[in-house]
Amino acid sequence: MHNVSTLIFSRFKKYIDNSMKVEEFWIINWDGLPLFKYSPTRSLRIELIGGFLSAIQSFAKTVIEDERGQYLNTLTIGDHSYNFLTDEVYKLYFILKTSKKVKEKIINLYLQRFQDMFIEEFRKDLVAFDGDITPFESFDKQFVKTYDRLASLDTIKSAVTNEAILSKYKDRVLSNEYSPKQAVIQPIKFLKTMNTKDKIKFFTRILPKAASSILNVRTSFKTLQNNPDTPDKIASEEFIKELEEYAYSLGIGKFGYTKLTPNLVYKDSTILYPNIIVLMLEMDKDIIQTCPSFEAFKMIMNTYKLLNKAANKLADFLREHNFGAQAGPALGGVGNYVVLARNAGLGWTGSHGLLISPEYGPRQRLAILATSIENLPINNDEVNPHSWINDFCNKCGECIRECPGNAIYDDPIIKHTGYTHIDNSKCFPQFYNHYGCTVCIKKCFFSDEEYDYLKQKFFEKK
Known part of the structure; x- marks a missing residue:
């Protein structure tokens, strides 16, 4: 070891x-x-x-x-x-x-x-x-x-900003004036407030996972050169099922399908195809309840590691079957995955700005696959069945009250780039100084209670 x-x-x-x-x-x-x-x-x-x-x-x-x-x-x-x-x-x-x-x-x-x-x-x-x-x-x-x-x-x-690589992707989606800037997490900053004992634990137990995640991010861009020159655009139902089964075997808990628009691409980023597969991986429910803690921090970094690795393997699987693919990693991502997941019908955005899903509440990390497959089973629901969560969160406010950094806005700020739920200037110090914090996930009712139970109780009181 x-x-x-x-x-x-x-x-x-x-x-x-x-x-x-x-x-x-x-x-x-x-x-x-x-x-x-x-x-x-x-x-x-x-x-x-x-x-x-x-x-x-x-x-x-x-x-x-x-x-x-x-x-x-x-x-x-x-x-x-x-x-x-x-x-x-x-x-x-x-x-x-x-x-x-x-x-x-x-x-x-x-x-x-x-x-x-x-x-x-x-x-x-x-x-x-x-x-x-x-x-x-x-x-x-x-x-x-x-x-x-x-x-x-x-x-x-840098690989994905190279025009020599990009020129062959006619359907690539570029960021625009409505695209949000990415909030960047820098693992090394966690060391600044750690004592010697925690620094040793960080280097032996956290850094290998963080390094693996970063290396998988690099892999996601370096392997773009392996995309077929003339990728297939139509996949059979049998292949989609085979892809899903392979994703499950890699630990993916759930996935959904949607289309990409430029406003969901992070500023100055590029996604090579508009056809998106959203991947979800659960974070351990019991360990989340210990946060902020070193064990929770380690588990979260391990979740990033596993999800990034799975995204790259799925991208390779698509290429092996002559489909173009770009893995969008969970750590160091290229777009607004929460909104993509919501558009794919996987859940709704909570007051804390995280996806709340029926399966895991806010306890998941997200990654994406962009692919040349144009006939994905896209979610076409006119009304998101999880939109009731918005009213629930407006009445609840538990994450807002419990946030130790007072970083969650009472009402999301509406910008031309979308909704902003978090004041990063208040969130990041807490995040870096307390093992990645995660209190907003811990205190969210959807972390502890069953989705259907909360839904039933909510509508009974309306």
């Missing part, structure tokens, strides 16, 4: 070490004036650096105008690379200093994100720019927050 844990940890550490690390980042205009700078380790003489880098780019542009060269994309000095993205509209250079080990497509992805974010935020200031850089100072917090998110996700999702 020790050797296995050591092996998994070494692989996890290698993944972390190879992740994108922004050592320094600058935005300068073509005259060398710095509009923004970021360095977590040192104070920058950005005026000197900006003048030097803009002078080099000016030379490169002069050369290209004489048809003897090209724009400078990368400048290598020692073990580091200075990576450029040039904006010709606003006459800006976006520059990342990174280790030479970082892949170019990852660097370009970051630069493009930072460029889009900066220009969207300061478009008016850039148009009217008169030399005053004060308006751009507010970009610091936004940059750091976005970098933290990208560092957690994009190194494992």
Whole structure:
């Protein structure tokens, strides 16, 4: 067991070490004036650096105008690379200093994100720019927050953002302006408040499961290259039944079928097919009642591990039968699985923002499979039979009262991206400091009582 844990940890550490690390980042205009700078380790003489880098780019542009060269994309000095993205509209250079080990497509992805974010935020200031850089100072917090998110996700999702891979998927579903941002969980943050004893338990009992989940997320994207070039689109009833039986053998408790819309794809993500199979895996009922606890935390991470592994196996099964597939993992997912599960008729959204199902209440984790199969037995119910849960939750409010972080809104906030049930700024500290918390699941009546019993009692009182 020790050797296995050591092996998994070494692989996890290698993944972390190879992740994108922004050592320094600058935005300068073509005259060398710095509009923004970021360095977590040192104070920058950005005026000197900006003048030097803009002078080099000016030379490169002069050369290209004489048809003897090209724009400078990368400048290598020692073990580091200075990576450029040039904006010709606003006459800006976006520059990342990174280790030479970082892949170019990852660097370009970051630069493009930072460029889009900066220009969207300061478009008016850039148009009217008169030399005053004060308006751009507010970009610091936004940059750091976005970098933290990208560092957690994009190194494992880069494959799916590669246009060479995406170009053959004509039915792929891209996020749009109504798509929500993903709330990112970073397992390493749990260590900050742990004592030495708990840290040892984390490394030996939790980290192997977390690492396995992350490796399965990477697998879900790396294996996209195994999709058939011309996948089948029609499956027989016998094959659907065979697929379901295989899913049950992998531990999947229930599944449903639905169609995907762009607003359910996480911001800046892509799902390759609009035909969705939702997978549910139950979390242990008795262990949930111990939360927040180390045992509950371990069980939840193990559930993620098992579900991610099952999703990848089912995707491989589909490919073996000449169907295209993309596994959407439970941890590090690509879309709003709760709404997809609700649309598939598997349950309804509770006040805590989690799916409540007849079988498990809120005690499940969700994953999806996107597939080329167009004749899935899609749920076409005009009225969701579980919609009564909405009225039940409005009268109950137990999870709202019992939330130790006061993170659940009394009334969900309606945004253009959908309903927001949780204030993450209040939820995440509790989540990281108390073994993943999970009190909202523990206190939900649907965790403890039978679905049909609660439904009967609810309608008797109406």
